[in-house]
Amino acid sequence: MDVKQKYWNPVLETLPQEKIRQLQLKKFKQIFRWTYDHSKFHRQLYEQAGIKPDDIRSFEDIRQVPKVEKAMMRDIQRKDPFPYGDALCVPLEDVAVFRQTSGTTGQPVYQPDTWQDWEWWAECWSYILWAQGYRPQDRVFIPFGYNIFVAFWAGHYAAEKIGCEVVPGGVLDTKARILKIEELQATAMMATPTYILGMAETAKSKMGIDPSKLTIERITCAGEGGASIPSTKKRMEQAWGAKVYDHAGATEIGAWSFECTEQPGGLHVNEALFLVEVEDVETGEIIEEPARRGKMIITAFDRQAQPCVRFDSKDVIEWANEPCACGRTTRLIEGGVVGRADDITKVKGVLLAPSAIEEVVRSLDGLGDEYEVVVEKIGDTDHIKLRVEVLPESEDQCQLIEAELVDQLRLKTNLRYDIEICGCETLPRYEVKAKRFKDLRKKE
Numbered sequence: 317m318d319v320k321q322k323y324w325n326p327v328l329e330t331l332p333q334e335k336i337r338q339l340q341l342k343k344f345k346q347i348f349r350w351t352y353d354h355s356k357f358h359r360q361l362y363e364q365a366g367i368k369p370d371d372i373r374s375f376e377d378i379r380q381v382p383k384v385e386k387a388m389m390r391d392i393q394r395k396d397p398f399p400y401g402d403a404l405c406v407p408l409e410d411v412a413v414f415r416q417t418s419g420t421t422g423q424p425v426y427q428p429d430t431w432q433d434w435e436w437w438a439e440c441w442s443y444i445l446w447a448q449g450y451r452p453q454d455r456v457f458i459p460f461g462y463n464i465f466v467a468f469w470a471g472h473y474a475a476e477k478i479g480c481e482v483v484p485g486g487v488l489d490t491k492a493r494i495l496k497i498e499e500l501q502a503t504a505m506m507a508t509p510t511y512i513l514g515m516a517e518t519a520k521s522k523m524g525i526d527p528s529k530l531t532i533e534r535i536t537c538a539g540e541g542g543a544s545i546p547s548t549k550k551r552m553e554q555a556w557g558a559k560v561y562d563h564a565g566a567t568e569i570g571a572w573s574f575e576c577t578e579q580p581g582g583l584h585v586n587e588a589l590f591l592v593e594v595e596d597v598e599t600g601e602i603i604e605e606p607a608r609r610g611k612m613i614i615t616a617f618d619r620q621a622q623p624c625v626r627f628d629s630k631d632v633i634e635w636a637n638e639p640c641a642c643g644r645t646t647r648l649i650e651g652g653v654v655g656r657a658d659d660i661t662k663v664k665g666v667l668l669a670p671s672a673i674e675e676v677v678r679s680l681d682g683l684g685d686e687y688e689v690v691v692e693k694i695g696d697t698d699h700i701k702l703r704v705e706v707l708p709e710s711e712d713q714c715q716l717i718e719a720e721l722v723d724q725l726r727l728k729t730n731l732r733y734d735i736e737i738c739g740c741e742t743l744p745r746y747e748v749k750a751k752r753f754k755d756l757r758k759k760e
């Protein structure tokens with residue numbers, strides 16, 4: 317690979333849109349036929365809907381293909397061929413890799429991959445890292461607890477594939493990881509936004525190290541949407557003196573999107589490898605136009621062991637208005653994944669996306685990185701409590717901060733909050749993914 321080359325795949329990343337659509341239709345037909353022929357679960361689903369491979373001739377036909385939800389995968393698993401069940405499209409002995417979803421919303425889903433699938437994972441991640449400026453001269457530190465979750469595993473292999481030098485930060489604790497970054501003069505790293513901010517806090521408050529003086533130049537975030545939330549991105553970039561880029565992917569799907577070095581305020585969908593459809597949550601209509609939110613239905617064209625065909629991801633996204641200045645012709649989603657269809661709830665009849673609260677909290681200088689939102693019903697009325705941490709140097713400005721918060725939140729979310737300003741480091745800390753939004757009404 318020529319290091320001056322701008323794109324990981326110069327052909328696929330610059331195809332005209334109509335060519336991309338032709339390719340997508342062709343590849344959808346292929347994966348649909350593969351799934352129909354090899355997965356009992358899918359065959360049954362499609363037979364019930366009366367759809368056969370030859371019926372798919374247009375994007376209109378694709379929309380008639382039944383969606384697959386996570387709950388359906390849970391139901392068929394833990395049966396033969398054990399433990400994956402009958403969505404498995406290859407002989408069990410061809411499975412090379414086991415991973416599972418993190419199960420934050422119920423029983424985890426197991427994900428089998430063949431060696432070919434695993435190479436495909438690394439290839440998907442290579443697009444991401446190349447677009448974010450990773451080159452063979454980078455020394456990449458991965459502060460991740462290499463385990464049963466897919467997380468940064470494929471990022472690790474992609475960095476190797478590109479030719480970077482990869483330092484696996486496995487079982488080290490946060491302090492040891494920071495010292496290793498310092499010692500080896502690592503230039504790049506990958507982690508969740510929660511952990512990136514947590515590491516910076518540990519370095520500053522517990523080790524007297526200013527992370528912006530370290531050698532990290534670029535950071536790839538995944539697992540949470542924070543790197544696409546401008547105020548969170550800014551906090552991470554300032555703390556580390558580095559460029560921070562977002563990426564969204566999932567265990568059952570693959571690494572389907574990435575931010576490029578232009579930082580266009582959104583994510584490129586890797587349209588040569590994935591088909592992303594945006595579905596109106598109320599009407600079920602597929603949204604083609606920009607600036608209209610819906611949930612993502614996604615297909616991975618080349619994943620074979622347990623395919624992802626019209627998977628209902630519940631990620632809320634919208635198409636961007638403008639193409640990206642980087643020259644890639646693949647479409648952008650504005651502001652990244654803005655939430656989960658499950659998390660975007662109605663409070664007092666108003667739609668609330670938790671990411672809007674994060675954007676406001678992290679835009680105020682006097683506040684720390686952590687916050688907590690609790691929605692509950694008191695009598696017949698919804699109440700939102702927002703807890704934030706004031707920084708020691710701003711403790712005398714609590715009233716001003718509270719007034720600013722109330723104002724900004726009303727502006728951005730049209731709702732009123734009970735604010736509780738807490739002392740530094742009093743709210744829960746999270747190691748990997750955070751759970752800062754608690755809707756207690758759901759338990760009732």
Ligand SMILES: [Zn+2]
Pocket residue numbers: 575576577578580584640641642643644
């Ligand atoms: Zn771009």
